Amino acid sequence: MGNGKSTLMAGQKPTVFNNAIVRQQTISAYLFLLPAMVFFVGFVVIPMVMCLATSFFNYSMGKPFEFIGLNNYLEMFKDQVFLKSLRNTFVLVAVAVPTVTAFSLWVSCAIYQMHAIKRSFFRCVFYLPVVTGTVAVAVVWKWMFNKYTGLLNYILNATGILNENVSWLGDAKTALWCIILILFTTSIGQPIVLYVAALGNVDPSLIDAGQVDGATPFQVFWHIKWPQIMPTTLYILVITTINSFQCYALIQLLTSGGPDNSTSTIMYYIYYEAFKLYRYGYGNAMGVILAIIIALLSALQFKVTGSGATD
Amino acid sequence: MKKTLSLLLATGMVAGTLAGCGTTATSSSAAESTATSTAESTASATADSATADAGLAADITMWTYPIGKFKDAETVDGIVKSFQEKNPGVNIKVEYLDYTNGDDQVTSAIEANTTPDIIMEGPERLVSNWGAKGKMVDLSDLWTAEAKADINATSASIEAACKAADGAYYEYPLCMTTHCMAINKEMFEAADALQYINEDGTWTTENFGKALQALKDSGIDTTGVVYCGGQGGDQGTRALVNNLYSGKFTDDAHTAYTADSDANKKGLQQLVDWCGAGLLSFDTAAVASDELQLFANGTIAMTFCWNASNQATYAESVTFTPMPVAFPSDDGKPELCGGIWGFGVFNNGDDAKAAAAKAFIQYICDDATQGPASVQLTGFFPVRASYGDVYAGTEDEARMAAFSAYMQYLGDYYNVTPGWAEQRTAWWNMLQQIFTGTSVEDASATYAAACATAIEAAK
Missing domain, CATH: 1.20.5 (Single alpha-helices involved in coiled-coils or other helix-helix interfaces)
Structure with a gap:
């Protein structure tokens, strides 16, 4: 152009x-x-610039708007709740991204050669949580995890695995894993649809040639299919990473970051500081750090998987 | 030809985009309206100017939280219409907030300079939050000598709650209540635990413990749940902790939170002990609405989050008799948390709008006919003593009488203490900590430190 x-x-x-x-x-x-x-x-560049600029100010409701340099950033790394939120976010991403990607690939490999009706059925099943509203998903899961009337406790008690009710979302040891499980179910829909499409586009003549040459199913997958679906994998990795980093609604609806900040993520903490405590400058500084982390990880993913795409 | 067509299309798209941008000023409020309201009403001025107040002419907006029937568009439309019969120059648009997202919507509106003119809620938001941050109009002119005398005749704490540290009044109150707890009467009867409650609905800490034991002995698995999940309803857990051993939530001057006092720590430890003994339960994931639902289902025998409004809400869904009772206290003299609701005016820099807003507030709260009717709509009690029993002769008379009996136990309205928002989070964290292994001493010290930081930051 x-x-x-x-x-x-x-x-x-x-x-x-x-x-x-x-x-x-x-x-x-x-x-x-x-x-x-x-x-x-208007909606991306200017807000990003404003976010970066105001992160250097004491920008709080009802307070003078004053330049404070890097104070917000320095405070952040002394803030125990922020550090806990950062750690929780990394755990969430480190668990959710590989499991979502691997599970989606496995399901896609299993269903992409099925009859169109069967394939569509499975795609619908896995995509349903994506199109269901987050609030509805959260309400259903909250009921299942309920300490007194929840389905999970009922089943585990009935089968003798547990002998007392557990507050799954109220126990610091289990709450974050419950959030990861829900995030997993709402995240696999799109990767499965994408992987099914990508696997369907793999050149069948290459697969036939490999099989004629005596390649095992694993070798066919690893040497023929995997390189050809690498661009899709890269896209899925980047999108899932960003979505996992931005996990907020589930936490707001299910735990409010509790118990004792054990499910607080950076996104939730940004919301809390900005909307509950009106500390916009501090919230923006955390937003800048989050953006930098996501950018670095995405770049790393491009670097690692990008070479595979050109093989 | 193709290029001409392309240029025409491009010009059309740009024009469309710019047209969209050009209408932002007017459509943004509409968009927010959709986001903020479950229903919306716009009552236009009527032509009837027989009793018109020609001095008032403005288009104003009111946002209400779901306080009784003030969440019902049809009901509020009626008030607007009757006001407009006397003030045809005032157009009032009403939008309805909920407690889940309402605060965030107000925050967004404040930062975008799209706040409504009137907002309906309590002093912890209107006075100590938005008022203290310079966002509200001083309503001193509504607080006439007559109004002060009438309101103070009910309780002096109402005026104190509506008045900011700078002497300005950022709220004009309409109604109030005391928050209490409730028991499942049939469950208590079956467990022979009603004997531990006095006829006036009060009970001692010792008798509360006996009642828990009786309920447990009668086979009730979960007697009550101390909910610690956050998001509102904290007045129940605060009152429970404070009353057990006559602790205070703040100092008298509202300058410090005192949950780490010996009395409060004793109360917290008592709750931990009861939970440890299986007499009471806790759920660090449950919020007040979850606990209320368990109570309404008949799963638990008591709720710590009850008032007249909740009774009305759950009246049709419960299959037992929910009996309001006071929080147990060591001396049998409870101090209940109060709720005050009224109106504030956001400072939008338009005197005409502010005047119209004040006139509407005065109509809702002070009009001889509308005032008592407005209180009835809230499901609470009037702040004006002169209104008397607004439920007399109505179908709610007996039900409300049961709650009005607890008004005498109204305690200090400490919700205006600085750092309230941070304190609430710290409170939930403290409860979560003490029920999951942290000692009461350590958890209350952490809470006190967080509150002290918040108070300092609020200065």
Whole structure:
């Protein structure tokens, strides 16, 4: 776009007429981009810049707006709740991302060659939690985890595995794992759909050739399918990582970060500081750190998996 | 031709986008309206100007939290209409908040300068939160000598709660209540535990312990649940802890939280001991609504989060007799947490709107006919002593009489102490800690330190 030479035929000399065509095409291309750009700049770029700028200020409701340099950042790393939230977030990401990716791949491998009706059925089953509202999902899980009337305690007590009710969401040892489980069920839908599509697009002639040459099913998968679905894997890894880092609604609805901050994540803590305590500058500083962490991890994922995509 | 068409399309898209941007000022409120309300009413001015107040002309917005029937659009529309008959120049749009997201919506509105003109809630939000942060209009002119005398005749703590440290009044109150607890009367009867409750609904800490034992002995697995999950209803757990050994939640001047006092620590330890002995239960994941649901289902024998409004809410779903009782106290003289609800005006820099808002508030609260009717709609009790028993002669008379008996036990309204929001989180954390192994001494010290930091930060 905008490169006049690329629009000319080989050996054709640029003329005033051609330049005018190129200019008109460039203008129309930019005009087509403009609506999206307006939204992108207005709702992404400007808020990001404001977030970064205000993170250096004491920006709190009812207080003077004053420059405090890196104080918000320094406070953050002395704040035990932030550090606990950071640790919880890393646990959540470290567990959720590999399990979601591996499980999605396994399910997709199992269903992508099925008859279209069966395949659609499984895709619907796994995609259902994605299209179900977060509040509805949270209400159902909260009931299942309920200490007194929950399904989980009922089953475990009935089968003799437990002999007393457990407050699954109220115990620091189990609460975060319950959140991860729910996050897992709501995260696998999209990767499964994507993997089924990606596996369906693997060149069958390569698979046939491999099988003719005596490759085992694992070798076919590892040497033929896996490299071809690597771009999808990269996308799934990045999206799942970002979604896991941004886990907030489930925590707000189920535990409010408790018990004793054992399920607090950075996103939840940002919400708490900004909306409950009105410390917008501090919240924004945490947002900047979160963005940097996500960017670094995404870059790492591109680096690690990106080379595989070009093999 | 194609290029012309492309340019036309692009121009059209840009124009459409800009048109969308151009209407932001007016549509943003509509969008927020959708987000904030479950229902919305806009009552336009009527042409009837027979009793018109020509001096008032403004378009104002009111946001209400779900306080009794003030969450019901049809009911509030009626009030708006009757006000507009006398003030046809005032248009009032009403939007309805809920307690889950309401505070966040107000915060967003404050930062976006899209606050409503009137908001209905209690002093902990209107006075010690938004008022202290300079967002509210001083309502001193509504607090006339007559109003002060009438309200103070009910309780002096009401005026104190509505008045900020700077002397300004950021709330004009309509109604109040005391929060109590309730028992499942049939369960208590079956366990022969009613004997431990006095006729006036009070009981001692010692008798409360005996009642728990009797309930347990009668085969009730879970007598009551100390909920620690956060998100509201904390007045129940606060009153429970404070009353057991006559502790105070704050100092008298409302400058410090005192949950780490010896009396309160003794109360906290007592709860831990009862839970340890299986006489009481705790759930660090349950919020007040979960506990109320367990009570309404008949799963547990008592709730620590009860008032007249909850009784009305659960009246149709319970299959037993929910009997309101006071919180147990060592001396048999409970101090119950109070709830005060009224109106505040956000400072939107428009005198005409502020004047119209004040007029509407005065109509809702002080009008000889509408005032008592407004109180009835809340399901609570009037702050004005002159209104007397607003439920006399209504079908709610007997039910409300049971609750009005507890008004005499109204304790200090300490919700206006600085750092209230941080304190609430610290309170839940403390309860969660003591029930999951941390000593009461350590947990209460952590709580006190968090509160001290919050109070310092609020200065």
